[in-house]
Amino acid sequence: MSEKEDPKKTNFIRPNFIRRIIDEDLAHGRHARIATRFPPEPNGYLHIGHAKSIVLNFGIAEDYRGTCNLRFDDTNPHKENREYVEAIKEDVHWLGYAWGERLYFASDYFEQLYGFAVELIEKGRAYVCALDAEQIREYRGTLTEPGQESPYRDRPVAENLDLFAHMRAGAFPDGTLTLRAKIDMASPNLNLRDPVLYRIRHGVIHHRTGDEWCLYPTYDYTHPISDALEGITHSLCTLEFEDHRSLYDWVVANVSVPCRPRQIEFSRLNLEYAVMSKRRLTQLVDEGFVAGWDDPRMPSIAGLRRRGYTPEAIRTFCERIGVTKADNLVEMAMLENTIREDLDRKVPRAMAVLRPLRLVLESYPEDRTELLTVPNHPKDTTKGTRPIPFTRELYIDRDDFMEEPVRGFKRLVAGGEVRLRNAYVVRCVRVVKDRTGAVVELRCTHDPDTLGKNPEGRKIKGVIHWVSARQAIAAEVRLYDRLFAVPEPGAGGRDFRADLNPASLHTLTLCFLEPGLAAAAPGDRFQFEREGYFVADKDSHPARPVFNRTVTLRDTWSRKTGG
RNA sequence: UGGGGCGUCGCCAAGCGGUAAGGCACAGGGUUUUGAUCCCUGCAUACCCAGGUUCGAAUCCUGGCGCCCCAGCCA
Numbered sequence: 001m002s003e004k005e006d007p008k009k010t011n012f013i014r015p016n017f018i019r020r021i022i023d024e025d026l027a028h029g030r031h032a033r034i035a036t037r038f039p040p041e042p043n044g045y046l047h048i049g050h051a052k053s054i055v056l057n058f059g060i061a062e063d064y065r066g067t068c069n070l071r072f073d074d075t076n077p078h079k080e081n082r083e084y085v086e087a088i089k090e091d092v093h094w095l096g097y098a099w100g101e102r103l104y105f106a107s108d109y110f111e112q113l114y115g116f117a118v119e120l121i122e123k124g125r126a127y128v129c130a131l132d133a134e135q136i137r138e139y140r141g142t143l144t145e146p147g148q149e150s151p152y153r154d155r156p157v158a159e160n161l162d163l164f165a166h167m168r169a170g171a172f173p174d175g176t177l178t179l180r181a182k183i184d185m186a187s188p189n190l191n192l193r194d195p196v197l198y199r200i201r202h203g204v205i206h207h208r209t210g211d212e213w214c215l216y217p218t219y220d221y222t223h224p225i226s227d228a229l230e231g232i233t234h235s236l237c238t239l240e241f242e243d244h245r246s247l248y249d250w251v252v253a254n255v256s257v258p259c260r261p262r263q264i265e266f267s268r269l270n271l272e273y274a275v276m277s278k279r280r281l282t283q284l285v286d287e288g289f290v291a292g293w294d295d296p297r298m299p300s301i302a303g304l305r306r307r308g309y310t311p312e313a314i315r316t317f318c319e320r321i322g323v324t325k326a327d328n329l330v331e332m333a334m335l336e337n338t339i340r341e342d343l344d345r346k347v348p349r350a351m352a353v354l355r356p357l358r359l360v361l362e363s364y365p366e367d368r369t370e371l372l373t374v375p376n377h378p379k380d381t382t383k384g385t386r387p388i389p390f391t392r393e394l395y396i397d398r399d400d401f402m403e404e405p406v407r408g409f410k411r412l413v414a415g416g417e418v419r420l421r422n423a424y425v426v427r428c429v430r431v432v433k434d435r436t437g438a439v440v441e442l443r444c445t446h447d448p449d450t451l452g453k454n455p456e457g458r459k460i461k462g463v464i465h466w467v468s469a470r471q472a473i474a475a476e477v478r479l480y481d482r483l484f485a486v487p488e489p490g491a492g493g494r495d496f497r498a499d500l501n502p503a504s505l506h507t508l509t510l511c512f513l514e515p516g517l518a519a520a521a522p523g524d525r526f527q528f529e530r531e532g533y534f535v536a537d538k539d540s541h542p543a544r545p546v547f548n549r550t551v552t553l554r555d556t557w558s559r560k561t562g563g
Numbered sequence: 564u565g566g567g568g569c570g571u572c573g574c575c576a577a578g579c580g581g582u583a584a585g586g587c588a589c590a591g592g593g594u595u596u597u598g599a600u601c602c603c604u605g606c607a608u609a610c611c612c613a614g615g616u617u618c619g620a621a622u623c624c625u626g627g628c629g630c631c632c633c634a635g636c637c638a
Contacts, residue, residue: 014585015577041638076637133636140634144565147634178636188566190634199636219638243567243633267569267631278638320586322576324569327631331574334587344600379600410598419596454596463596529597557598 013063016323018056018264022064022234025262031233034066037104038092039223041073042084042207044278045293045300046091048314048335049269055318056266057236058097069230070099074107075222077206085207087293091301095311106217106226107208113217113225114168116255117179117197121160125254126197127153128163129180136178139185140193146186147193153182167200170214174200181221183250191247197221224248228257235261238268239325269321270329273482274299275489275496289500290483296537296548297483297504307480308525308535308550313342332482336551343525343533343550348376348383351421351465352528352547353512354477356395358469361426363445364392369468372451374422388514390423393469395512400464401442403431406561410461412442419463421529425450465529472512475545478537479506511547518542525550 013019025031036057040050061068070092074080092099120126129152131139141147155163167177179198187193195218202214227235235248242265252260270276275284276299284290284298293300296307304314317338321330370390377383400411400418412418417427430443447455454460483504490496517526520536527533532552540546 020579039638043638073638079637129636136636137634142565142634146565175636180636190566193634196636201636216636218636223638239568240632241638245567265568272574320575322586324576326569326576328575331587334575337587340599349597378595378597408598421596423596425596450596452596460596462598465597527597527599530599531597532599553597553599555598560598 014319014322016266017325018234018236018266018323019060019063021262021264022060025233026064033233034060034064035069035231035233036061036066036236037069037071037227037230037232039071039073039106039226040088041076041080042082042088043076043079044084044282045087045302047276047278047281047298047300048271048304048317049276049299050091051095051301051314052269052318052321052323053236053238054092054095054097055315056323059319060234060236066233067102068097068099069102069104069232071104071106071226071230073219073223073226074105074206074208075217075219077201077204077209077216080207082207087302091305094305095301095314104226104230105208106222107206109222109226109229110209110213110217112229113222114215116225116257117164117217117221118161119255120181120197121164121179122157123254124157124182126160126179126181127155128160128167129153129178129194129196130176131178132175136196140190141185143190149185150180150194153194164198167198168213168215170202172200174202176200181247181250183247189243189246191220191244192250195220195247220244220247221251224251224261224263225255225257227261228252228259231259232261233259235263237263237265239265240268241265265325266323267325267327270327271299271335272329272332272487273484273489273501274332275484280490280496283497284483287497289497296478296480299483306535306538306548308343308533308548309339310342310346310525313339316342329488339551340533340554343527345380347525347527347533349378349529350517350526351388351467351514352475352477352517352531352534353395353397353465353467353472354479354508354528354531355398356510356512357398357401357439358441359394359396359426359466360441360443361392361394361446362429362443363448366392368392369470372422386516388422388516389468389471391468391470394420394466395469395472396420396442396464396466398439400462401428401439403439408557408560411464412462417447417458417460419450419460420446421463421465423451423466424448425455425460463530465531467512467514469512471515473515473518473545475511475513475517475547477508477511477534477547477549479508479549480504481506513545513547517545520545520547527553 038057058068129150139148178196180194183192185193245263248263294302294306371387373385403414405413424446426444426446432441484499485501486499489499522538524536533550534547537546537548
């Protein structure tokens with residue numbers, strides 16, 4: 001069994017139907033080399049569904065030693081802009097892919113596209129139509145009834161040519177004229193009922209061509225030609241374009257392009273408790289439900305990055321979910337497992353108390369400070385050690401103490417013992433409360449003979465983390481949860497916004513971190529022991545550290561207790 | 564009720580006529596100064612249903628059923 005066939009190896013390449021098609025094309029000598037492309041429209045930020053496509057397209061190019069172009073599909077100036085172009089480039093790059101010199105824009109082909117349109121007109125395969133939008137819809141027919149031919153369908157070639165030239169020259173206002181392919185108004189495939197190839201758009205500034213054009217080609221016309229011009233062999237897209245394939249093939253067959261790429265469709269990624277359409281994502285940003293495209297709750301690449309996800313984990317996730325044509329809804333647990341797995345092995349540990357409760361060691365000298373040497377990783381000794389101060393007054397997490405413990409609780413209880421992680425075993429001798437009865441402080445004693453060794457004659461079940469009060473760094477910690485409260489937001493015709501999880505963000509403003517964390521730079525990742533994985537946010541400063549929780553640790557205890 | 568797709572474990576997904584991979588999740592056990600990690604073990608007599616072909620069918624054929632997509636001068 002070769003490594004590529006063994007699923008246990010990390011470089012295992014999951015077979016999928018697209019790779020099989022490519023293998024077959026190669027076996028039949030249909031291509032000298034493989035060329036794919038990732039063709040985003042710059043009208044929004046990339047999300048994890050795009051990552052699936054990026055990993056697929058760039059991954060195939062890598063494995064077959066071919067190429068993958070980054071091409072912006074910018075044929076609708078109304079919705080597209082440079083900010084998105086730059087953000088998309090950053091995201092693809094961050095994910096670990098390089099397009100080198102192969103950066104393209106569909107708008108770079110506008111002149112050639114225009115030429116091919118003239119060719120179609122000359123061949124009698126396209127015509128200038130004067131039906132307005134509503135009329136075109138009426139003439140198109142319905143799903144079950146054929147359409148009617150446009151009265152302009154048989155306009156003479158010379159007249160079409162003249163009109164088309166005048167359309168380009170700006171002689172007609174928006175919406176008056178379109179260039180349409182002459183295919184078949186009775187086709188059961190609506191996409192073939194004389195689809196619009198060009199529309200008129202005055203007064204919009206295209207992010208690259210400015211006001212040079214008032215005529216813009218449609219996706220169905222632009223995409224196949226762009227692919228052909230770039231020598232793309234396999235044009236991979238999502239399932240909703242399946243019906244467009246015959247039009248794709250028609251365009252490429254009726255115009256003098258250098259080659260005929262093959263379009264193959266796969267199903268898009270759906271993730272539980274998330275929305276994945278640019279329209280909805282844009283809405284969340286524009287309507288202020290999130291703080292921006294990089295809000296850590298967003299499934300956008302920028303959001304996941306700020307949340308603390310690594311590009312490696314995202315790529316692994318995309319490989320694990322596979323590529324098929326079946327509708328799917330991937331569980332959040334799948335994504336979370338991938339990031340935990342990656343972070344567990346590469347990230348240093350640290351101690352941070354999120355909900356502080358003061359703990360005073362009555363048996364420990366007031367003026368004493370011990371510098372304990374603790375490992376940065378429990379299994380990877382190459383990650384070294386760090387010193388942590390230990391003093392009489394500490395903070396522990398409120399959740400690690402219960403005056404009246406529930407069954408199975410193995411942390412600190414009144415009169416009980418617990419191990420302070422990396423330090424001593426302590427016993428709680430007194431619980432201090434305020435007038436309302438709330439616990440405000442724990443008085444404890446420590447067993448000096450338990451540093452780096454277990455006590456004699458008794459077994460300590462629990463281990464809790466802590467931070468020395470005097471040296472602790474006050475910090476803000478943002479706890480994120482799923483953005484939506486239901487697995488399929490908007491299902492059943494509901495407004496997806498009504499499904500937002502009101503508790504998707506908890507901001508803890510007074511957390512205490514071990515002193516070393518003050519030096520963390522934005523983007524630095526840690527495991528706060530027993531809490532989860534965290535990343536220093538871009539809002540973080542040495543004077544005021546801010547950490548985002550990427551994901552919690554797997555927690556079989558709170559699951560058992562229903563917490 | 565037109566056309567295009569899809570239906571294999573709770574989720575994702577291999578399989579392509581020779582007798583159901585793997586991952587996630589879950590359950591149990593072991594190690595453990597993170598209730599983490601790690602390590603074992605278990606987890607579809609069964610592949611939407613019904614017929615048929617075959618020595619043999621998840622894989623082929625026929626007929627059903629269910630779900631998704633399409634009537635933008637969006638992509």
